[in-house]
Amino acid sequence: MIVNLKPFQFCEVTIFVRLYDDAHCIGLFIMFHEINSTILVTGGAGFIGSNLIRLLLLETQATIINIDKLTYAGNLDSLKDIAENPEYKNRYKFERVDICNQLEIKQIFEKYRPQAILNLAAESHVDRSIDSPASFIETNILGVFNLLEQTRFFFNNSLNDSEKAKFRFLHVSTDEVFGSLGENGYFDENTSYKPNSPYSASKAASDHLVRAWHHTYGIPTLITNCSNNYGPYQFPEKLIPLNLFNALNNKPIRIYGNGENVRDWIYVEDHCRGILHALLKGEIGESYNIGSNNEKTNLELIKLMCAYLDQISPRDDQKPHETAIAFVTDRPGHDQRYAIDSTKACKELNWKPRETLDSGLKKTIDWYLKNSEWLERIMSGEYNGERIGIKV
């Protein structure tokens, strides 16, 4: 039940936040009240980026510019309905640009004069970073360096004082920068960085650059570090969509090592709301950990997926889906456990996840079954689910 309607200021843009009658945390419906706020989202054709753009278009009045190079992981299919919807004609634009390209990023800033940049563009798959780390160094480090430098130029030379006060650079990062946990403990914002893979090392480097560009040059930055996401539109090289595809196609359901690695799973829309809350309410220069308190081993997670599939899409031979589980060679240097303490984000950003693992997983599986052609189109292309990331 809505009990209050309270205006917030995101810079000078009025945002109305409806406070719901919820004893602990507050459900938020956020609306940018003015149409002239433009937000650049990099990596918007990827998994989290496409979900974030959808949320921004649905729940705000901002204009969204999607900047994406369209690597193997970028898929405009994920935003086809948005791009073709006349309602969003003036509020959504796509620019095929590499964040490493100095001139093109400079021109994007000049053309759109954004009020915020949400940086999600990245090489994101640990296994690929083991086989070919170079593109991770290029995009995740040099690309972020370029974005920061172009932001600095734009911020210093093109914005007046009131525009500077509104501007934000929000960098989306991962909990993997903190390394691996033992059986106990949680990552919080003061945990020291100990990245173990080329992917997490490149993300750690980018977090440090973002922090330094605030500290040294006064760029208004924010960082979010999130745990493992799941949900619609995830490229099927990752645990859930890959094994969902395998289960539905009578292939082995592949689990690395003994399946005992623990991850803290968050539904992608909850992460996206966390990003939005950080943008609206985060303190400049700060970082926020976003997680959902859903620790599961990979094996437990896959068994939950199989149990739900048994109900809604049983195998032809009537055997339980989990009989197809196969343990395969472990990932080199596989981190044992990640777990996030999101107390700061809950308290300071008024954010909390809405989905439980049960509800989020069911939504996710239902979505993939309903949108099987989205998955099929990817799997019939260059990537066909082959195992990567074991060459060391």
Ligand SMILES: NC(=O)c1ccc[n+]([C@@H]2O[C@H](COP(=O)([O-])OP(=O)(O)OC[C@H]3O[C@@H](n4cnc5c(N)ncnc54)[C@H](O)[C@@H]3O)[C@@H](O)[C@H]2O)c1
């Ligand atoms: N997936 C997760 O569980 C998770 C968790 C925490 C943080 N993150 C972070 O969130 C961000 C998005 O992750 P994701 O899972 O959506 O990744 P993704 O691989 O699905 O998407 C990445 C997108 O970035 C684009 N891209 C790559 N290089 C680019 C470049 N040089 N210039 C422009 N665009 C480029 C790709 O085309 C793709 O659309 C990443 O920064 C990742 O580190 C992901």
